[in-house]
Amino acid sequence: MANTESAENYLETILILSQKLPVVRSVDVATELGYKKSSVSIAMKNLRKKQYITVTDAGYIYLTDSGKEIAEMIYERHELISSWLEKLGVPKEIAAEDACRMEHVISKESFEAIKKHVFR
Numbered sequence: 001m002a003n004t005e006s007a008e009n010y011l012e013t014i015l016i017l018s019q020k021l022p023v024v025r026s027v028d029v030a031t032e033l034g035y036k037k038s039s040v041s042i043a044m045k046n047l048r049k050k051q052y053i054t055v056t057d058a059g060y061i062y063l064t065d066s067g068k069e070i071a072e073m074i075y076e077r078h079e080l081i082s083s084w085l086e087k088l089g090v091p092k093e094i095a096a097e098d099a100c101r102m103e104h105v106i107s108k109e110s111f112e113a114i115k116k117h118v119f120r
Contacts (some may be wrong), residue, residue, distance in 0.1 A: 005104040008074045009033070010043050011052055014061055015071035023060040077103035077111055084118050 013032050017024045030040040044061065047053045052067030063071055078099045085095035106114075 006043065007047060007050070007052070008070060008104055009100075010040075010047060011063065011067050011071035012074040012078065014053065014063055015068065015075055018063070025059050025061060029061070074103050077106065080111075080115060080118060081106075084114065087118075 010029065010033075013029055014024055017028050017032060021028060026040045026044055027037060029035075029044075030037045033040070044053065044055060047067065048055060051064055052070065054062050054064060056062075078096075081102050082095045082099035085098055086092055090098070
């Protein structure tokens with residue numbers, strides 16, 4: 001499991017970008033998150049060390065199976081929490097921002113309980 005919120009955010013961003021772009025590069029991640037390329041480069045090195053991503057010689061970033069598993073879990077949490085908050089009347093932008101924070105700290109048990117409640 002990625003042990004930091006930052007790593008989870010990067011993995012989720014790579015997943016989202018990979019659905020929109022033919023290939024994902026560090027510059028795409030930096031642009032999407034509004035971070036400096038140097039910061040993203042350091043993060044990619046750390047994700048590579050943890051074997052969450054692979055990077056080709058051409059600089060294309062791919063999620064490994066373990067990286068994809070984490071990214072999909074975080075993305076599912078984000079989508080569900082965000083839509084749930086919107087249904088409760090929270091404005092879309094605020095719901096997305098709050099979901100972004102909550103997706104990293106909520107326990108698996110609490111998330112599953114919310115999921116069951118929302119999809120009853």
